[in-house]
Amino acid sequence: MDLNRILVPLDGSKKSFEALDRAITLAGFTHGQITCIHVIPHVIEGGPRTKAFDKQLVEDAKILLRKAEKRAGNKNVKFITKILRGSPSYVTLHTAKAGKFDHIVMSTTGSGSASKDMIGSVSNHVLQKSKIPVYLIK
Numbered sequence: 001m002d003l004n005r006i007l008v009p010l011d012g013s014k015k016s017f018e019a020l021d022r023a024i025t026l027a028g029f030t031h032g033q034i035t036c037i038h039v040i041p042h043v044i045e046g047g048p049r050t051k052a053f054d055k056q057l058v059e060d061a062k063i064l065l066r067k068a069e070k071r072a073g074n075k076n077v078k079f080i081t082k083i084l085r086g087s088p089s090y091v092t093l094h095t096a097k098a099g100k101f102d103h104i105v106m107s108t109t110g111s112g113s114a115s116k117d118m119i120g121s122v123s124n125h126v127l128q129k130s131k132i133p134v135y136l137i138k
Helices: 014-030 048-072 088-098 121-129
Strands: 005-009 033-040 078-085 103-107 134-137
Touching: 005 014, 005 088, 014 033, 014 048, 014 103, 014 134, 033 048, 033 088, 048 078, 078 088, 088 103, 088 121, 103 121, 121 134
Parallel strands: 005 033, 005 103, 033 078, 103 134
Antiparallel strands: none
16 A cells, blocks of 8 residues: 555644644655645635735645644654645645545544534545545544
8 A cells, every 4th residue: 555645635623633643644654745735715806805814814824734744743754735725625636636646634524514423525525536545534
């Protein structure tokens, strides 16, 4: 089983960080690479409020990914972070395919979850459409 290139979509929820921890453990076995992505929405250009909102989204994403990078520390894995724009499920699938990843590791529920007992819409879509193995962390 190849665990050389693992994609981890991170939304900032506690569960998404648990998925990151699991990915770090898996990648550590092979000295693999983790690419951690955080997807933010496209913001249509507008006035000062719109620009401020977009700037805040990017700043929050940077803080989140720095936290993830710190969590990965020096655990025998190469760690890459990316801020991407669009729909989380579509961006995750596109990134997985374009980056030729071996696996996706993500949480079943995240920041938009209505219930702890349900699988989230993003993870469900990724699970159904992915051409590579998806590990869901509950």
